[in-house]
Structures are given as structure tokens and as C-alpha cells.
Amino acid sequence: MLIHNITLFTNEPNRPLLHNYAVLIEGTRIAAVAPAPELLAQYPEIKRLDGQGRLLMPGLVNTHMHFYGLYARGMGMRQTAYNFHEILLYLWWALDKVLDDDATYYSALLPSINAVRKGVTSMIDHHASPNACDGSLDRIEDALTLLGVRGLLCYETSDRDGKAIRDAGLAENARFIRKCQAAKRANPDHLMDGMVGLHASFTLDDDSLEQAAATASGLERGCHIHMLEDFVDESETRRKYGRGVVERLHHFGILGNKSITAHGIFLDDAGRTMLKETDTIIVHQASSNMNNAVGRADVFALLAQGSLVGIGTDGMTADLRNEVRTGYLLHKHHLKDNNAGWGQFEQMTLQNNPAIFRRLTGQMVGQVSAGWLADLILLDYFPPTPLSEQNFWGHFLFGMIDSDVNTTIINGKVVMHDRQIAGIDENEIAAKSREAAQRVWKKYWS
Numbered sequence: 001m002l003i004h005n006i007t008l009f010t011n012e013p014n015r016p017l018l019h020n021y022a023v024l025i026e027g028t029r030i031a032a033v034a035p036a037p038e039l040l041a042q043y044p045e046i047k048r049l050d051g052q053g054r055l056l057m058p059g060l061v062n063t064h065m066h067f068y069g070l071y072a073r074g075m076g077m078r079q080t081a082y083n084f085h086e087i088l089l090y091l092w093w094a095l096d097k098v099l100d101d102d103a104t105y106y107s108a109l110l111p112s113i114n115a116v117r118k119g120v121t122s123m124i125d126h127h128a129s130p131n132a133c134d135g136s137l138d139r140i141e142d143a144l145t146l147l148g149v150r151g152l153l154c155y156e157t158s159d160r161d162g163k164a165i166r167d168a169g170l171a172e173n174a175r176f177i178r179k180c181q182a183a184k185r186a187n188p189d190h191l192m193d194g195m196v197g198l199h200a201s202f203t204l205d206d207d208s209l210e211q212a213a214a215t216a217s218g219l220e221r222g223c224h225i226h227m228l229e230d231f232v233d234e235s236e237t238r239r240k241y242g243r244g245v246v247e248r249l250h251h252f253g254i255l256g257n258k259s260i261t262a263h264g265i266f267l268d269d270a271g272r273t274m275l276k277e278t279d280t281i282i283v284h285q286a287s288s289n290m291n292n293a294v295g296r297a298d299v300f301a302l303l304a305q306g307s308l309v310g311i312g313t314d315g316m317t318a319d320l321r322n323e324v325r326t327g328y329l330l331h332k333h334h335l336k337d338n339n340a341g342w343g344q345f346e347q348m349t350l351q352n353n354p355a356i357f358r359r360l361t362g363q364m365v366g367q368v369s370a371g372w373l374a375d376l377i378l379l380d381y382f383p384p385t386p387l388s389e390q391n392f393w394g395h396f397l398f399g400m401i402d403s404d405v406n407t408t409i410i411n412g413k414v415v416m417h418d419r420q421i422a423g424i425d426e427n428e429i430a431a432k433s434r435e436a437a438q439r440v441w442k443k444y445w446s
Contacts, residue, residue, distance in 0.1 A: 064312025
């Protein structure tokens with residue numbers, strides 16, 4: 001397929017924005033990026049997609065998501081929560097216990113549809129369903145595969161429901177990782193991959209961390225864990241285990257260049273240094289942090305020291321673009337600094353998020369260049385003011401974020417075109433999801 005009549009944002013370091021260029025896709029990969037007249041003359045018979053002057057750019061990456069959070073929408077809570085620990089107790093740890101296989105499937109399918117509509121082509125998810133653990137990652141894989149969305153999945157291991165469920169969580173992670181490794185040996189562009197999921201330090205005993213680290217190391221994968229989202233993580237970890245969170249995770253081998261730590265709001269200088277020295281990934285979720293009233297993560301300090309910091313939505317939405325602008329405005333407002341965050345949010349969104357996915361999966365996403373995977377989005381963005389390499393981020397942050405995605409291509413396949421997703425009946429899917437939600441809510445309230 002040849003995509004032409006576009007403005008092309010390649011996200012390449014040396015030529016990010018190109019005019020009158022075309023993109024040739026062969027199979028799952030980008031075969032050529034060259035002047036449009038050249039490619040059109042060279043491939044006169046090939047299928048063409050006329051962009052009609054739209055903006056073509058790499059698909060976006062969401063580096064920390066909770067699909068199952070969908071079923072909290074409109075549900076309410078058993079009782080009022082006055083702090084983050086109570087939010088966990090009364091909402092999330094009560095909700096995840098009543099999820100079943102169908103709920104897991106539909107809670108992943110609907111956000112995946114929204115992701116496609118919002119230009120997100122790759123997602124890193126963190127799942128929990130203690131009483132429906134076995135095979136739960138397969139159900140999420142089924143949902144993402146139906147849409148053709150790329151996923152890096154894990155199961156949230158924890159001791160809070162006992163050792164048997166802890167063991168089931170570790171086993172689910174290991175099983176799914178091996179499954180993905182076998183699939184990628186047969187097809188390197190396979191959409192799915194896995195890592196070892198962990199809840200948070202204060203809900204994991206020492207032997208659980210030891211086993212998780214051993215599992216991850218043995219499978220050459222990393223861990224995905226919540227870290228210092230609230231100070232309760234630090235205080236309870238010290239009370240139970242006699243160490244601070246970052247020191248403890250480092251001691252047991254959870255940190256490292258293949259691991260994700262989400263949040264990091266209560267990091268101190270020593271913790272930040274340890275994350276840098278171990279080359280551990282940190283993911284920022286501003287909207288969720290504001291919603292839980294837990295504080296602002298100093299991602300600027302982490303970026304300044306050279307840590308790889310990305311942006312996730314933490315189940316609040318599948319729309320990464322909305323999260324980006326919200327986070328950018330939060331930091332400016334909190335710091336009362338009109339210049340805060342401009343370059344940092346551009347770096348996290350356009351460079352770091354795809355770099356995180358590439359590091360953890362080996363899949364070449366995030367750039368429109370020959371040899372890279374054809375994960376592309378076509379935006380209904382027709383700039384009302386001059387668009388250049390120098391002002392692209394300003395157009396993205398205050399224009400492209402609000403633009404509809406016309407076409408989404410993942411792994412060389414057109415998943416959505418003219419805002420239509422072929423083979424998907426969204427009304428029927430939503431109706432089936434409501435049936436699952438009613439069952440889940442009834443259990444939650446009983």
C-alpha cells in the first residue's frame with residue numbers, strides 16, 4: 001500500500017517533518033519513505049491510500065494502563081474513601097475480586113476500540129482479577145487481537161489475597177511470557193508480549209519479590225510494579241520489612257532496564273539515583289494522580305538525571321493525547337511556572353514512550369522510516385497556521401490533540417479507515433459489556 005497526499009511527521013531526529021512525501025508499506029513494515037512523485041511513478045499499480053492533505057505520523061504508545069478500570073465507571077463505592085489506601089480497599093481491591101473472564105475480555109475490548117479511535121497503537125497493561133486469574137491474560141490478548149492492537153501485558157501479583165492466589169499470579173505471568181516468546185520465534189512482529197506484574201512493595205512479602213525476580217530473570221523479562229504512588233507504600237514497607245521501597249526493590253532485583261515502575265510520587269534523591277543507576281523505567285500518570293489526590297511526581301528531576309520516563313493513563317482513559325495535555329498543564333499550574341514542562345512532555349510523548357516499548361519488546365515502533373513497523377495514524381489536522389519542524393509540538397499540544405483520527409494502521413493492517421472499524425459492532429459489544437458489568441456490580445455490592 002502507498003500512502004500519499006499527506007504531511008508526514010516521521011519522528012526521525014534529522015528530518016522530522018516532510019512535505020510532498022509518500023510512504024510505502026509492504027507486509028508489516030514500512031518499505032520506503034520518499035518523495036511522492038518518485039514512489040507514485042515507481043509503483044503505478046499498487047493499492048493507494050489518498051491522505052487528502054491529512055497529517056500522517058507514528059501511532060502513539062500508552063506505557064501504563066489498567067483495562068479493568070472500565071468497570072468502575074458509574075459504579076460508585078461501598079463507602080466514602082478519605083485517603084488513597086481506602087480507595088484501594090473500598091474500590092480497586094474489591095472490584096478486581098469480582099471480575100470474571102467475560103468482564104476481563106470486555107473491559108479490554110472497549111478501551112482498545114477507543115485507543116484505535118484516539119491513535120494509540122501500542123499499550124502496556126497491568127491486570128488484576130484474583131478469582132479469575134488463570135488465562136486472564138489470554139482474554140486480554142483475545143480482545144486486543146480482535147482489534148489488531150499491539151500489547152505488552154502482565155498480571156498483578158500480590159500477597160493481599162493469600163499465597164495460593166499469589167502463586168497463581170506468578171504462574172499466569174510466566175505462562176503468558178512463554179506463550180509470547182514462542183509466538184515471536186515464529187513471527188517476530190507478533191502483536192503481544194509479556195512481563196511480570198506486581199502490585200506494590202507494601203503488598204508483597206520478601207519471598208514474593210524473590211520469586212518474581214527469579215521468574216523475570218529466568219525468562220529474560222522485567223517487572224511492572226506500582227512504586228510510591230502514595231506514602232502508604234513507603235510507610236507500610238518500612239513497618240513490615242525494615243527498608244524503604246526503592247532500596248527494597250533494588251535489594252530483591254526488581255529494578256533494572258527491563259522493568260517499569262509506575263508513579264514515583266514520593267521518591268527522594270537517593271531513590272531517584274538508584275533508579276538511574278539501575279536504568280529502571282518510570283511512568284508518569286498525572287490525571288490518575290490528581291484524581292486520587294496523591295500529589296505530583298517530579299518527573300523533571302528524573303528526566304534531568306537521564307532516566308527513561310514515559311506517560312501512561314492508569315486506566316483513566318485510553319486516550320494518551322488527553323493525558324499528555326492534562327499532565328503538561330498540571331505541572332505548570334502546580335509549579336506556577338509558565339515555562340515548565342514544554343520540552344519534557346514532548347520528549348516523554350514522542351521519544352520516550354516508543355523507546356520504552358522498543359526496549360521491552362524489541363519491536364520497532366514510533367518512527368516512520370524504512371524498516372520500521374507500519375504503526376501509523378492519519379489525523380484530520382489541517383493546520384490553520386504555518387506548520388514546521390520548529391513548531392510541531394505546539395501544533396500537537398494545542399491542535400492535533402483535538403483532531404479526529406481518520407485512519408489507524410497497525411502492523412501494516414488498516415484497522416480503522418474514515419473512522420470506521422471494519423467487522424466491529426460497537427453497540428453489540430457495549431451491550432454485552434453491560435451484561436458483564438451488571439454481574440460484576442451485583443457481586444461488588446453484595
